[in-house]
Amino acid sequence: MSIAVLDKASPAASPSPSRRNMFAGAASVAASVAAVSALGSTAQAQASRTAGHKPRGLTDADIFNFALNLEFLETEYYLRGLTGQGLSQSDTGSASGEVMGGRKVQFRTPMVERFMQNIGRNEARHVRFLRSTLESSAIARPRIDFTAGFAGVAQAAGLGADFDPFADEVSFMLGSYLFEDVGVTAYKGAAPFIQNKDYLQAAAGIHAMEAYHVGVVRSSLYRLGPDVRDKARKISDLRDLVDGPLDLDQPIELDGRANIVPTDSGGVTFSRTPQEVLNIVYGQAGAGIMSGGFFPDGVNGNVQVT
Template sequence: MSQTKQSKAENSTEIQYNGNRRDFLKFGGATLAATGLIMAGCQEVSDFLPNGRQAPLASDQRAVPLGKGDIGVLNYAYTLEQLEAAFYLAVVANPYSGISEEEMTIMEDLRNHEVAHRDFLKAALGKDAIIDLTFDLSSVDFNDRASVLSTAKTFEDLGVAAYNGAGQLLVSADLLLIAGKIVSVEARHAAAIRSIFDADFTSFAGSDVVDDVNGLDRAFSPAQVLEAASPFIVNKIIANQLPTS
């Protein structure tokens, strides 16, 4: 182990698992069976903000600290998975007008995956998991196909960029492996949503998310991602203890 990596590990907050390493990886693989290189985000974070909204509108502003080290990074991911799960649960409970059978199947699959991601991260974090968050999805017209799919596109693209940016912050190789499994599923989600929303066979890997030169997807820092997600999150997320490198 290099001196830099060793120093990083010594200063990290370690995850305490219920069970051994093999059990954790086995659970992760089974849960995510539905399924490094970090680059600067070329897409503007403002592209993800809904209709110019810059802050949560609801009154509940309970501060939620994510923590530090790997625990903080997992709680950061858990924040995003809670948001995505809440969104798709609402979509499936109240399908938009004119939804096709194929689109409903996709939405149900995405709901199931995001709920699985959410519950997996909560179980992995155990007593260190943050609270169940409150969300504001009032900007979404759940009866309108374009509103639902544009929001789904926003969440999925943002989720991929979030995991791409957070991978370098993890110390645990086990957690990096799990994060890689999750982001691969999120990328499949993003491609599916883009294909049915844009009706364009090239949009699944458009130049707005995949760099035309090196073929790599976008990566955002936690600060960038939480800024973009903040209009949908009622709670005040405190991420000032997250690692930065």
Template sequence: MIRSASRAANTRHMGSDLQGSPMHDQVSVVDFDGDEAVAEAVAGLQEAGSTRGAFFRRAGAVAGAGAAAVLLPSAVAQARSGGSKKNDIKILNFALTLEYLEAAFYAEALAVGGYTGSVLNFAQVVASHEATHVATLQGVLGSKAVKKPSFDFKGTTRHWHSFLRTSKVLEDTGVAAYQGQAPLIHQNAVLGPAGAILAVEARHAAWVRDLLYAGKSVKPAPEAFSVPMSMSEVLSAVKKTGFITS
């Protein structure tokens, strides 16, 4: 029941800025049903006898009125002790799939958005970061890297406001995904870069809030703790956007 409350709280905060927009501007990443989809995009993650649902598990405790999940040092140590180099490869490929998605989104935004000022600056900087994340993960994985999927962002990059709203959801999902996988990383050589990417994704999430909520009485950080997402939750969320087409 505590876990359900935590997920519900996280879902409300992630979806609040998507309400009331035209259907083509909405990104349905908050209605989790446990569907382990986007098989084509993550086919390279599979090993014989493995499942995506077993790829991540949530480790944490509950704190605050929002019932946010918090990773404790003991839980992190226990999760890492049960990891393996093979699982680290799966984690990196999962991260690469998300980075492909984000990099393609920002590249399209720059190509078709016609943004100006602070929104253009945000799109340019974040596009560069996401492209660097992709190149870095590809370099680490080498021949074991999953292939880049095809994408359709359904017009969300055509206007600066729908772009920012979609960016917020993608960045929030990325942060939660990295937070969910970090305790399962076995090798310090992998944990370091993953942690560095997580920190930058969190800064992107903060930056887009500054742009999106400028002049509005909206709490940019309504909870004291960030709630991680499992792999199955993230894949289900990504599937519901319809952004990955092959």
């Protein structure tokens, strides 16, 4: 199945560690997350935290280009899993980076495949929408490495050395869960800094779409039982470990109950700063990280580190 069938609607850089050292300290994920859990999160605390991370001197276009990096990552993931192919060059820009890893998933459950196809269509449209909005200022697709990225995730999160998100539909949904939750928090974190109301409205619409996506993924994974819920918890703990000191991320099961929508005590979902987002996709904790994980050469555009 081709992409046409899938979507018919037309500071100083820190050295990147090797794959063996990716997500340093991963053996102590549970202890590290527990150590910061007492910090909690409230809407007021989040507002205070993100207020100091406004990308200085950056335009709305810079923020949209930052989002485009993430949309490239998500779209290439879904297209490769659903069709065995990625975006065409007309959608990736000139001198776009190569994409390593990924293959067509053999789905066993038609409903799951339909859900993933729906999400994949949406993500491809996000790429095209952002590129058409940005026009000549749109970045090209950066180099993406699913093989190294997921190998690091599997090792650090304790998913097993043989974890492959393209091996089966459940693994594919777990890989989707890794990305979709990050997309929701990234768009929410960027919203306060967008000046143009048209851009803000568009970002809000994409944020809502990403939230719909992760709601489907989280609920689908929850229904698969304790073993899958535990794997999803490990991914959540890993995101929490590398993105910063606050215990913000939430698994799909919390205190023995379904936790499909992660919110604080006020029913508000949390935000991530650009650096927190980059730490997750680069697979490294700390400030000033410039590359690694899924983006071996870093992301493109003016939002690099904050």
